Amino acid sequence: EIVLTQSPGTLSLSPGERATLSCRASQSVSSSYLAWYQQTPGQAPRLLIYGASSRATGIPDRFSGSGSGTDFTLTISRLEPEDFAVYYCQQYGSSPWTFGQGTKVEIK
Amino acid sequence: QLQLQESGPGLVKPSETLSLTCTVSGDSISSGSYYWGWIRQSPGKGLEWIGSIYYSRNTYYNPSLKSRVSISIDTSKNQFSLKLISVTAADTAVYYCGRHRRLAADGKLGWFDPWGQGTLVTVSS
Numbered sequence: 294e295i296v297l298t299q300s301p302g303t304l305s306l307s308p309g310e311r312a313t314l315s316c317r318a319s320q321s322v323s324s325s326y327l328a329w330y331q332q333t334p335g336q337a338p339r340l341l342i343y344g345a346s347s348r349a350t351g352i353p354d355r356f357s358g359s360g361s362g363t364d365f366t367l368t369i370s371r372l373e374p375e376d377f378a379v380y381y382c383q384q385y386g387s388s389p390w391t392f393g394q395g396t397k398v399e400i401k
Numbered sequence: 402q403l404q405l406q407e408s409g410p411g412l413v414k415p416s417e418t419l420s421l422t423c424t425v426s427g428d429s430i431s432s433g434s435y436y437w438g439w440i441r442q443s444p445g446k447g448l449e450w451i452g453s454i455y456y457s458r459n460t461y462y463n464p465s466l467k468s469r470v471s472i473s474i475d476t477s478k479n480q481f482s483l484k485l486i487s488v489t490a491a492d493t494a495v496y497y498c499g500r501h502r503r504l505a506a507d508g509k510l511g512w513f514d515p516w517g518q519g520t521l522v523t524v525s526s
Contacts, residue, residue, distance in 0.1 A: 294464075324506075324507075326509070326511065328511070328512040328513075330513075336518075337497055337499075337515075337516035337517060337518055337519050338448070338497075338513075338516055339515075339516075340512055340513065340514035340515070343502075343511065343512045343514075349514060381447075381448060383448075383512065383513075385504075385509065385510060385511045385512060388461060388510075389450055389463045389464060389465070390450045390510065391450070392447060392448035392449070392450070393447075394447045395447065395448075
C-alpha cells in the first residue's frame with residue numbers, strides 16, 4: 294500500500310498570501326495518478342485537482358498542482374477567505390487507493 | 402446535477418452489522434464511466450477507501466476490510482449499499498459515498514467526485 298505523507302500539518306497564512314502544500318508518496322505513483330481535495334468543516338471533500346495537475350470543473354485557476362513520482366505539490370497562488378480549509382491528497386496509481394492525512398490551512 | 406445521499410442508522414451496537422445505502426440522483430448508476438464507492442473518515446485513521454462497485458456488480462475492496470465488507474448495487478433504484486459486519490468502536494466514522502471515476506486510458510479507478518454529504522455512524526452499546 295502506498296502511504297502518502299502531507300506537510301506541513303498546519304499552514305498559518307494571511308489572505309492574499311501564497312500557499313504551498315506537499316504530498317510525498319512512499320513509492321512512485323504511476324502516471325502521476327494523484328488528486329487533491331478541499332474539505333471545509335462539516336462538508337464532504339471536494340475534488341480540486343486530478344492527474345497531478347488538471348483542475349476539476351469549476352475550480353479557480355489560483356489552484357494548481359504539480360509533481361511526479363513521489364513528490365507532489367498543491368499551490369494556491371493567492372488565498373481567498375474561502376480557501377482556509379483542510380486539503381488532502383489521494384493516489385490512484387495502485388490499489389488500495391489511499392489518502393494523505395491532510396494539511397490544514399488556517400488564517401494567521 | 403449529480404447528487405449522492407447516504408442513509409442508514411446512526412448508531413450500531415458492537416458485533417452487529419453496519420448497513421448504509423447511497424441514493425444517486427441526476428445520473429444513471431449504470432453509466433459505464435464510473436464505479437460507485439464508499440469512503441470513511443475518522444479522527445484516528447483519516448480518510449479510508451472501503452470499496453467500490455460497478456453496475457455490472459464487479460467490486461474492489463480495501464484488503465484491510467475485505468473480510469468484513471460487502472457492497473451491492475440496485476440499478477433499478479439507482480442505489481448502492483454497504484454492509485460491514487462485526488463492527489467495533491474502531492468503525493465509528495463519517496461514511497461517505499462517492500462517484501469513483503473509471504479512467505478511459507487503462508480502465509483503472511481514479512478520483513472521487515462528487516461525494517455525498519456523509520453520515521456519522523457511531524458504534525456503541
